[in-house]
Amino acid sequence: MKVVSHEELKKHNSEGDVWMAIHGLVYDVSKFMPDHPGGAHLLQDVAGRNASGEFEDALHSEQARAEEAIVLKGMLEGCEQQVEGHRGAGWTEDQGIPNPEVQEAAKSSASQTVVATVLLVGTIGAALAAFAFLRSRKQ
Numbered sequence: 633m634k635v636v637s638h639e640e641l642k643k644h645n646s647e648g649d650v651w652m653a654i655h656g657l658v659y660d661v662s663k664f665m666p667d668h669p670g671g672a673h674l675l676q677d678v679a680g681r682n683a684s685g686e687f688e689d690a691l692h693s694e695q696a697r698a699e700e701a702i703v704l705k706g707m708l709e710g711c712e713q714q715v716e717g718h719r720g721a722g723w724t725e726d727q728g729i730p731n732p733e734v735q736e737a738a739k740s741s742a743s744q745t746v747v748a749t750v751l752l753v754g755t756i757g758a759a760l761a762a763f764a765f766l767r768s769r770k771q
């Protein structure tokens with residue numbers, strides 16, 4: 633994915649040419665602006681900068697995240713690890729704007745699986761050890 637510099641992002645803040653960064657990804661929202669249910673002015677206000685907080689504060693739906701009229705331009709310079717994190721949690725570009733809540737849930741369910749596996753292996757190990765011990769005492 634292309635890396636977009638902070639300078640490049642900043643340039644796109646004029647009427648009809650609006651880019652914004654959300655969760656480390658840079659989107660061109662120019663075409664979508666007139667159709668934004670919250671009004672074009674809200675998008676214009678955050679033009680050329682990181683708008684992750686504003687986007688999440690408005691409690692957008694999954695449908696909003698998958699809006700087809702926004703165009704992914706690349707990842708914001710310095711956000712490479714953040715984007716790797718999205719991918720690690722199962723995000724792909726075609727899903728649109730990543731949902732941090734879904735990714736937190738994916739992370740915690742992955743760690744739950746690790747804990748469950750360790751417990752299971754430990755229990756089987758203890759049972760085998762007890763079995764071997766009891767057999768050795770019988771003889």
Ligand code: HEM
Binds near residue numbers: 661670671683691697
């Ligand atoms: C790529 C960026 C964005 C997309 C695709 C988008 C899309 C949408 C959509 C589809 C809705 C309708 C409700 C829903 O489905 O969630 C909505 C509502 C809204 N959006 Fe956005 N939005 C974006 C960015 C923003 C930003 C940056 C802000 C704030 C600065 C914002 C503020 C709002 C508000 C306040 C509403 C509620 C409007 C109402 O119910 O009257 N949006 N947006």
